[in-house]
Amino acid sequence: FRTTAGRTAAPAADIEPYPAQPVPETEVQIANARLVLSPTQGPVGTRAMLRGEGFAGVGALQLVWQTFAGSRVSGNGFEPRESVIAEVKVRSNGQIEFPFIIPDDLGGLHGLALRDGEKTVARSHFVIETSIVSMTPASGPVGTPITIHLKGVGWTEYDNIYVATYDNAYMGYVCGFNSHGDVVMNFTASGAPGEHLIDLFPGIYQGPSTEPQLLYRQPQLTYAEDHPGNKIPALHFKFEVTPGERRKTGPAVTTN
Numbered sequence: 001f002r003t004t005a006g007r008t009a010a011p012a013a014d015i016e017p018y019p020a021q022p023v024p025e026t027e028v029q030i031a032n033a034r035l036v037l038s039p040t041q042g043p044v045g046t047r048a049m050l051r052g053e054g055f056a057g058v059g060a061l062q063l064v065w066q067t068f069a070g071s072r073v074s075g076n077g078f079e080p081r082e083s084v085i086a087e088v089k090v091r092s093n094g095q096i097e098f099p100f101i102i103p104d105d106l107g108g109l110h111g112l113a114l115r116d117g118e119k120t121v122a123r124s125h126f127v128i129e130t131s132i133v134s135m136t137p138a139s140g141p142v143g144t145p146i147t148i149h150l151k152g153v154g155w156t157e158y159d160n161i162y163v164a165t166y167d168n169a170y171m172g173y174v175c176g177f178n179s180h181g182d183v184v185m186n187f188t189a190s191g192a193p194g195e196h197l198i199d200l201f202p203g204i205y206q207g208p209s210t211e212p213q214l215l216y217r218q219p220q221l222t223y224a225e226d227h228p229g230n231k232i233p234a235l236h237f238k239f240e241v242t243p244g245e246r247r248k249t250g251p252a253v254t255t256n
Contacts, residue, residue, distance in 0.1 A: 010236070010238060012135060012138040012237060012238055012239075013132045013134070013135045013148075013235075013236070013237050014132075014235070014236045014237075015130070015131070015132055015233055015234075015235050015236070016233035016234055016235075016236075017233065018041070018129045018232075018233055019231040019232075019233070020041065021041055021109070021127040021230060021231070023040045023041070023109070023125045023126075023127060024109075024125050026122065026123065026124045026125075027122060027123045027124075028054075028121070028122045029119075029120065029121050029122065030054060030055060030121055030122070031054075032054050033052065033053065033054030033055055033094075033121075033122065034052060034053050034054055035050070035051070035052040035096070035114070035122045035124055036050075036051045036052070036124075037049075037050055037112060037124035037125070037126060038051070039126075040124070040125065040126055040127065041126065041127040041129060042102065042126075042127075042128070042129055043102075043128065043129045043130075043131035043151065043152055044102055044103065044104045044105065044128055044131065044151045044152050044181070045101060045102060045104070046101070046102040046126075047099065047100075047101060047102075048099070048100055048101070048102055048126065049097070049098070049099050049100075050063070050088065050096060050097075050098045050099075050100065050112070050124070051095075051096060051097050051098075052095065052096035052114075052122070053094055053095050053096070054094050055090045055094045055095070055096055055121070056090075056092075056093065056094030057094070058090045058094075058116055058121070059089075059090060060087050060088065060089050060090060061087070061088045061090060061096075061114045061115060061116055061121065062084045062086075062087060062088070062114070062115040062116075063084065063085055063086040063087070063088050063098070063100065063112065063113075063114060064082050064083070064084055064085070064111075064112070064113040064114075064115055064120075065082065065083050065084075065085045065103055065105070065110060065111075065112060066080065066081075066082050066110055066111035066112070066113060067080070067081050067082075067083075067105050067106060067110055068080055068081065068106065068155050069081045069180075070177070071177065071178050078155070078177070082113075085100065085103060086098070086100055088114065102126060102128065104151065104180070104181070104182070105128060105152075105180055105181055106128065106152070106153070106154055106155045106176065106177065106180055106181040107128045107129065107130050107152040107153050107154035107155070107159055107176070107181050107230075107232075108127060108128060108154040108155060108156060108159055108230055109125055109126075109127050109230075110125065110126050110127070110128065111123050111124075111125055112124050112125065112126060127230075128152045128181070129152055130150060130151070130152045130153050130154070130159075130162075130181075130232060130233075130235070131150065131151050131152050132148075132149075132150060132235060133149035133150060133151055134147075134148075134149045135147070135148045135149075135198075135237050135239075138238075138239060138240065139239065139240035139241075139242055140189055140239075140241070140242060140244075141189070141241065141242050141243070141244035141245060141246060142189055142190055142191070142241055142246045143188055143189060143190075143246045144188065144189040144239075144241075145186060145187075145188055146186070146187055146188065146189055146198075146239060147184060147185070147186050148184070148185045148198070148200075148237060149182075149183070149184050149185075150162075150174075150176070150182070150183040150184075150185075150235070151181060151182055151183075152176075152181045153174070153175070153176025153181045153182075153183045154176065154177075154181070154230060154232070155176070155177040155181075156229055156230070157204060157205045157206045157229070158202075158204060158205075158227065158228050158229025158230060159202070159229060159230045159232050160175050160176060160177050160205045161173050161174070161175050161202075161203045161204070161205040161217060162174050162183075162200040162201065162202065162203065162235065163200065163201050163202075163203040163217060163218060163219040163220075164185065164187075164198065164199070164200050165197075165198070165199045165201070165219055166187070166190070166196065166197075166198055167191060167196050167197055168197070168199075170218070170219070171187065171198075172187075173203060173217050174200075175205065189239055189241050190241075191241055192241065193241050193242060193243045194240065194241060195238050195239070195240050195241075196238065196239050196240075196241060197236070197237070197238055198236075198237040198238070198239060199219070199234060199235070199236050199237070200234060200235040200236075200237075201219035201220055201221065201223060201234050202220050202223040202227050202232050202233075202234065203216065203217050203218060203219060203220050204216035204217070204220070204228070205217065
């Protein structure tokens with residue numbers, strides 16, 4: 001292979017195609033009623049549509065978003081949480097056609113329940129994908145502070161962590177549970193003038209208590225074949241170090 005002069009054509013920030021995630025079947029407690037959520041997978045802010053039929057006799061239903069909240073860092077554990085995100089009007093013929101926006105929350109599987117008072121009459125599910133908000137800046141001299149911002153980072157041991165490398169060297173890891181999937185990673189540019197690659201790979205946040213935990217908090221290069229739990233993609237970035245005066249050293253990698 002011959003390396004040629006010039007810049008690569010790849011974008012400054014790129015996420016691999018997201019694998020299709022398994023979603024449980026929709027649950028409906030009303031005889032002969034039907035409910036369909038479309039799509040069932042996407043990043044935060046996805047425009048979704050809830051369609052149903054057979055809900056005659058019900059004037060309005062609460063749309064309840066189901067998630068988890070807590071902390072593995074504090075040791076206080078975690079628990080399921082719910083919040084009402086909308087009121088869904090049911091037409092006189094029993095049909096539902098309700099557009100809504102997927103909330104800004106943790107990555108992974110979430111329930112969407114339709115409630116009539118205290119009674120759950122139906123439930124569908126949506127999988128939030130990790131998404132790249134930004135990497136800023138995209139170029140600068142050695143010492144330039146760089147910030148990567150992600151949304152939809154997960155909460156399980158298998159998708160709560162992304163492990164960062166800089167030019168294939170281990171740099172650290174970031175987690176998203178405490179911050180509801182919103183992750184900001186800060187580091188500084190280094191190396192000779194030219195393009196440098198930053199990659200975020202899936203890892204495992206926590207293994208058996210009898211083992212050193214950093215054994216698991218490493219970039220799993222075989223993630224596409226055998227990553228346990230949710231099949232999540234790697235994230236790729238590039239930064240161009242430009243000639244010029246070295247900037248003051250910025251912050252090290254931080255985690256949320």
